[in-house]
Amino acid sequence: xxxxxxxxxxxxxxxxxxxxxxxxxxxxxxxxxxxxxxxxxxxxxxxxxxxxxxxxxxxxxxxxxxxxxxxxxxxxxxxxx
Amino acid sequence: xxxxxxxxxxxxxxxxxxxxxxxxxxxxxxxxxxxxxxxxxxxxxxxxxxxxxxxxxxxxxxxxxxxxxxxxxxxxxxxxxxxxxxxxxxxxxxxxxxxxxxxxxxxxxxxxxxxxxxxxxxxxxxxxxxxxxxxxxxxxxxxxxxxxxxxxxxxxxxxxxxxxxxxxxxxxxxxxxxxxxxxxxxxxxxxxxxxxxxxxxxxxxxxxxxxxxxxxxxxxxxxxxxxxxxxxxxxxxxxxxxxxxxxxxxxxxxxxxxxxxxxxxxxxxxxxxxxxxxxxxxxxxxxxxxxxxxxxxxxxxxxxxxxxxxxxxxxxxxxxxxxxxxxxxxxxxxxxxxxxxxxxxxxxxxxxxxxxxxxxxxxxxxxxxxxxxxxxxxxxxxxxxxx
Ligand SMILES: Cc1cc2nc3c(=O)[nH]c(=O)nc-3n(C[C@H](O)[C@H](O)[C@H](O)COP(=O)(O)OP(=O)(O)OC[C@H]3O[C@@H](n4cnc5c(N)ncnc54)[C@H](O)[C@@H]3O)c2cc1C
Numbered sequence: 001x002x003x004x005x006x007x008x009x010x011x012x013x014x015x016x017x018x019x020x021x022x023x024x025x026x027x028x029x030x031x032x033x034x035x036x037x038x039x040x041x042x043x044x045x046x047x048x049x050x051x052x053x054x055x056x057x058x059x060x061x062x063x064x065x066x067x068x069x070x071x072x073x074x075x076x077x078x079x080x081x
Numbered sequence: 082x083x084x085x086x087x088x089x090x091x092x093x094x095x096x097x098x099x100x101x102x103x104x105x106x107x108x109x110x111x112x113x114x115x116x117x118x119x120x121x122x123x124x125x126x127x128x129x130x131x132x133x134x135x136x137x138x139x140x141x142x143x144x145x146x147x148x149x150x151x152x153x154x155x156x157x158x159x160x161x162x163x164x165x166x167x168x169x170x171x172x173x174x175x176x177x178x179x180x181x182x183x184x185x186x187x188x189x190x191x192x193x194x195x196x197x198x199x200x201x202x203x204x205x206x207x208x209x210x211x212x213x214x215x216x217x218x219x220x221x222x223x224x225x226x227x228x229x230x231x232x233x234x235x236x237x238x239x240x241x242x243x244x245x246x247x248x249x250x251x252x253x254x255x256x257x258x259x260x261x262x263x264x265x266x267x268x269x270x271x272x273x274x275x276x277x278x279x280x281x282x283x284x285x286x287x288x289x290x291x292x293x294x295x296x297x298x299x300x301x302x303x304x305x306x307x308x309x310x311x312x313x314x315x316x317x318x319x320x321x322x323x324x325x326x327x328x329x330x331x332x333x334x335x336x337x338x339x340x341x342x343x344x345x346x347x348x349x350x351x352x353x354x355x356x357x358x359x360x361x362x363x364x365x366x367x368x369x370x371x372x373x374x375x376x377x378x379x380x381x382x383x384x385x386x387x388x389x390x391x392x393x394x395x396x397x398x399x400x401x402x403x404x405x406x407x408x409x410x411x412x413x414x415x416x417x418x419x420x421x422x423x424x425x426x427x428x429x430x431x432x433x434x435x436x437x438x439x440x441x442x443x444x445x446x447x448x449x450x451x452x453x454x455x456x457x458x459x460x461x462x463x464x465x466x467x468x
Contacts, residue, residue: 060268
């Protein structure tokens with residue numbers, strides 16, 4: 001599974017609002033990322049992908065879309081390896 | 082796994098405790114005693130300055146800005162030692178607000194210029210910081226705040242009302258949270274560093290409180306406050322990140338002062354139960370009394386474990402949202418219950434202000450409310466458990 005697919009599945013499991021979610025859709029506009037949901041998402045990302053996100057990476061731009069999150073994860077994984 | 086402190090950590094903790102006992106109990110100018118300061122709701126500025134001179138205000142700050150550059154564990158240990166040695170929980174609360182809710186955000190998110198501008202003077206106590214998030218209509222739902230920040234050319238214009246802001250009456254630098262785009266909810270929340278004296282920023286008179294009376298609290302009003310673009314802390318929209326990061330620090334280090342206060346309570350209560358005699362014997366010999374003391378000890382032990390676990394995780398760069406919520410919840414509930422037990426064990430003497438036991442209870446109640454109420458901590462815990 002690609003990073004995007006894993007994330008789409010994550011959102012799909014969490015909420016019915018994620019039906020037909022596409023990689024480029026705004027997560028905020030779809031109501032999928034409130035302030036608590038992002039804390040949970042970060043915990044999921046750190047555990048699932050084995051990356052540690054710095055405080056300053058917790059930035060709305062990095063969490064705009066599934067594509068943006070995937071890019072962040074891939075950058076972190078590449079930097080770690 | 083190792084639950085012990087290093088020799089260096091133990092020595093550091095002891096030096097902070099000795100300093101607090103010697104320097105932070107009685108002041109040299111009126112109101113001198115803790116009881117008098119509490120009655121007069123008077124900020125112990127002399128104590129604040131002594132803490133600055135000792136290095137407390139710069140505990141987590143890198144040496145290049147004048148700080149001691151200690152990790153989170155050392156900061157928590159220092160706060161615990163202060164709580165045990167110093168009865169002025171209001172002073173310690175003010176220090177924690179200054180360090181944890183203003184210095185730490187600047188340290189974690191500030192530009193080099195912002196760090197240079199504020200940190201050295203915050204470390205020496207020349208300027209005092211505060212953190213203005215809560216509003217009359219946005220408390221637990223902090224990110225629903227309505228204070229606005231409108232970009233106009235090379236500056237932002239801030240408008241709004243903040244309430245319950247610790248240190249506001251004495252603060253020189255205000256970390257103000259406002260939204261640059263309400264439609265974005267939490268993602269529009271942005272932090273700004275605003276200095277006292279900026280046109281349009283005003284602070285109301287200190288609010289009268291139930292406890293922590295020596296920590297000044299106030300309202301902040303922003304009326305067309307113009308700040309340059311470089312007053313933004315971090316990036317536009319990063320306010321929630323700043324808030325979440327600093328909350329984890331606060332939920333470990335701030336609550337360490339309460340852990341220390343519980344240790345002080347236990348020491349005093351054991352002594353009292355050994356000295357006070359009724360029915361021809363020390364009351365500590367009655368199981369109803371000794372079991373309360375045993376419960377106090379159990380709470381301290383568990384509170385210390387959970388609190389230092391959060392500090393340890395953070396010192397290793399691990400995020401601790403679940404653990405810090407558990408710690409905040411447990412330490413504050415323990416502090417309230419142990420304060421009640423300390424009063425009950427002293428009977429009528431516990432209820433009288435003169436004996437300075439009831440003040441801890443008044444101070445403790447607030448700990449269930451600030452840094453996110455305990456109901457919100459349970460929501461966070463449940464939510465992180467997938468509920
Ligand atoms: C001593 C002290 C110092 C403070 N210092 C600062 C400071 O420096 N800066 C700052 O910005 N703020 C500060 N605060 C404000 C503090 O953060 C808020 O009081 C707190 O977040 C709660 O908000 P509120 O008072 O508006 O209560 P509300 O949010 O109105 O809550 C009222 C009650 O409803 C409950 N409740 C609300 N929502 C939920 C929910 N979803 N689920 C379950 N229960 C819920 C709460 O737990 C509480 O019991 C301070 C408060 C105190 C007491």
